[in-house]
Amino acid sequence: MAHLSEAAVAKINEICDRYEGEKTPLMMILSDIQKEYGYIPLDVQQIVSERTGVSVAEIYGVVTFYSFFSLKPKGKFVIGCCLGTACYVKGAQQVIDKFSEILGIKPGETTDDGMFTIDALRCIGACGIAPAVSINGKVYPKVAVSAVPGIIDELRAQGEE
């Protein structure tokens, strides 16, 4: 655990403390860590393992099972393109492909400058405004392929502020 800062170790322990006494605290701990840091690398999983008594292998299994958890840091902007049935028939595949083309990364990857991550999502429950894109919690309705460059420019401008 050599490359975790003392502050990070303390924070992770503090998160584990929150669920002291819970019978099955793993999901809640991982969820808090994911929200706090944006990812859950192996050395963090080791601390959680020692605290919860759940094996590292099992924790790794949980982290890789749920797409909400991530092993690698995500970008400043996480572009979640819904590929649920409604969005898909309304052209969501072309939308996500356009994001990929402009940013030069595949779904699940992050740009080298740490600015953007593209996630392919299953139905986010916004079928009425398909195709929907959710970026850091903000939902963009009825996104046309032609609107994609503008969205990226807008985010870049925000990111440089």
Next chain:
Amino acid sequence: MALINIKIEGIPYQVEEGLTILEAAKKCGYEIPSLCAYNHGECNRGSCRVCLVEATGARGLVASCVYPVNEGMEITISSPAATKARRASVELLLSNHNRNCQECDKNEKCELLHVARLTGAREGMFQGSQTPTTFDDLTPSIVRDTSKCVLCGRCVTRCQNAHGNGILGFENRGFNTIVGPAENRSFIESPCIMCGQCINVCPTGALMEKSEIDKVDAAMAAGKYVVVQTAPAVRAALGEEFGMKIGTPVTGKMCAALRRLGFKKVFDTNFAADLTIMEEATELLGRIKNGGALPMITSCSPGWINYAEYYYGDQLDHLSSCKSPHEMFGAILKSYYAEKIGVKPEDMFVVSIMPCSSKKYEEQRPELETNGLRDVDAVLTTRELGKLIKRSGINFTKLPDEDFDQDIVHDYTGAGVIFGVTGGVMEAALRTAYFVLTGKEREGVVFNEVRGFESIREAEFDLAGQKIKVAVTSGMKGAKVLLDQIREGTSPYTFIEIMGCPGGCINGGGQPYVREAFLPNEDDDILDTYQAKRAAALYSEDERQELRQSHRNAQVKALYDEFLGEPNSHKAHELLHTTYNKNRERFPQK
């Protein structure tokens, strides 16, 4: 237990409440094909869908390994819907399986192939994508080949049941799911202790030991003076490789077979077990006298040593510094014995037949080398010896009973034999400690208190006014309890025996597979009783020995008189003792 009424194929039966359909059917004389289920409940995930049957009150077909029977249930195994579904389950598994069965080392012991035959699975029924696979043969002990994995989860369960914080788990999702250490690392980059329990339960060739038969072949071909030694637990199980009943001791036939395989000398690791006791008992009494680190813990099991280094690097001074018996023997063979018979140590090649996969890792440890020569050059498991014998055209069951080579290092006592079972090292040490402390032999050599298969056993003995409290455990779950006590300073013990595998070496990761499907002549409860049966083979050999205490081994005495001086002497330390690595990282940075 209350009895309930069920019907199978329309025939009424009374069975115990609470059984699964699979278990109930078995008791009534039916064999439902099943794959992921193992040892009534040790691993039942209902994941493979091979045991599907019809049962009244259930929607659709049910997995009989997890579905409980209830009053009035009518079960149909043979309906067209059930037989077709079982066959389809197996065909689907086969469609994502590396089917190089001819060359697969699990051939003849493969439960997937067995259920394929039982269900009548047809070739190539489903064709499509294959899950990306991992082949890991980086450790000297265990090979993981996920192209053969059926995701049954037995290895995951066994690893956790035996060792608590297991190192195997399911990772990724859906079709990409595989079983492996976290991050799909190699075992060598994870805190795997290489005990091989996962190999023993794996129904297919996904987990196997790494073979060293080629190394032995090469040494023979190069004209080396190849000497073999066998661990005690091997003789209690080798016969199983040739269809003999579990618990049949085959010491005589094993010696005969090894001689016919071309080994120049056939020795018994038990000689070195006696030597280990002389060193270890002396070390223990020295620590008691001089205020050394107590409790002292045995160091014969390389799986346990791996665990100690990974998890208790701060407590390693509690480990006995004794090398494990076969490593001691290697060092003695290449010094004392080589000199006596006029063979250059560098021309000698020492092969150990062990019940263990972790011994293969131990053999390669940098510490276990004397004067630039490896103490032991190759380790073969009991299963590999079985293969070697079959390959060489030897009809094992027809062999005469022969003995080990009679030479200056062949004698062994009953104390050495019982090293192969949990509690054995402790009992052997106590037999000698009693003598050293009191100057006389104890009446009755057996220490029943330390025998048995409970996870942790403890006992207290009065050895000439010296109260000694001891504990015995096997499997790392128990070890963790005892080591945490030591770390917290609350351990009440003077001496602790720890073996890596539950039950000790008789249940080692290199022992013959115990698979109900391939043991039609064993009792139904064989998975519960095989350890005790193998242990009984060793205890009976102990009883047959005229000498049952290590310190009465005349050849060990001669070894001290002529060569080593006395136990724990400077020379003994050079050859028979070792050091441990307190800096082993569990998950080294890649």
